[in-house]
Amino acid sequence: MPDFQFATPEALDEALRLAVSERLQKAIDLRGSATLVLSGGSTPQALYRQLAETPLRWDCVTVLLADDRWVAADHEDSNEGMLRRLLLQGEAASAYFLSLCPGYPDVQANLEIVEAQVSELPPFDAVLLGMGLDRHTASLFPCSEQITEALATSASVVMTRPTTAPHQRISLSRTRLANCRWGALHIVGNDKVRVLKAIEPDAPAVTAPVSAFLPPRGSFEVWRSP
Ligand code: 6PG
16 A cells, blocks of 8 residues: 655645645646545645645636535535635635535435536546544445445445434545545544554455555555654
8 A cells, every 4th residue: 555654744734735736737737627626624724725825727627525514615514615715715716616515405406416517527636535533534434324325336426424423414425536546545643543554455345434445445545644
């Protein structure tokens, strides 16, 4: 498993900022556009502030979330709200943001809108995923009744309802997240590193959804710090 270790979260953020921006620029040079998928939570927030100030043809970049909480964008728990505050500012203000919740609060109408939009996108150029101590990633939670379907479906977007975290969620599916040119798992903290290292390669993905993206099932890299 490609495993990149850094001494501090700050060093990890700077390395990820460079890795992401280089991949986006390469995609723009090759194909004229790029697609970036980002996760919510607390780990990546400093990175998003730094990416926002990174000179790039952001007007050629489509940004979307790996998942969001099923709340209004102005709700304090909204990943969209966090991304608009931290990333879609400064240099990155010109990026095109594809919301996962444009039809909130109508779940079915929203699913139809977002499924049509996301399924039209090409392979993602860069995907950054986080992980919880329960081994969830995006909003693919082992505790949710929808996890088997979320890991197996050919649809791009699913609704999930975790029992160990607040809010119903909307998440890109395993299939859609894995349809990418480069993916990295952004891990900070020894607790998470221990959980990650303890995942058996043949662990059922329904009990450790993050394992669906790591070798041997997936090709995401691990980028981590204490
Ligand atoms: C979310 C994220 C989620 C996150 C992990 C880690 O909506 O919360 O998409 O998958 O990446 O829960 O969260 P922390 O970075 O806060 O530990």
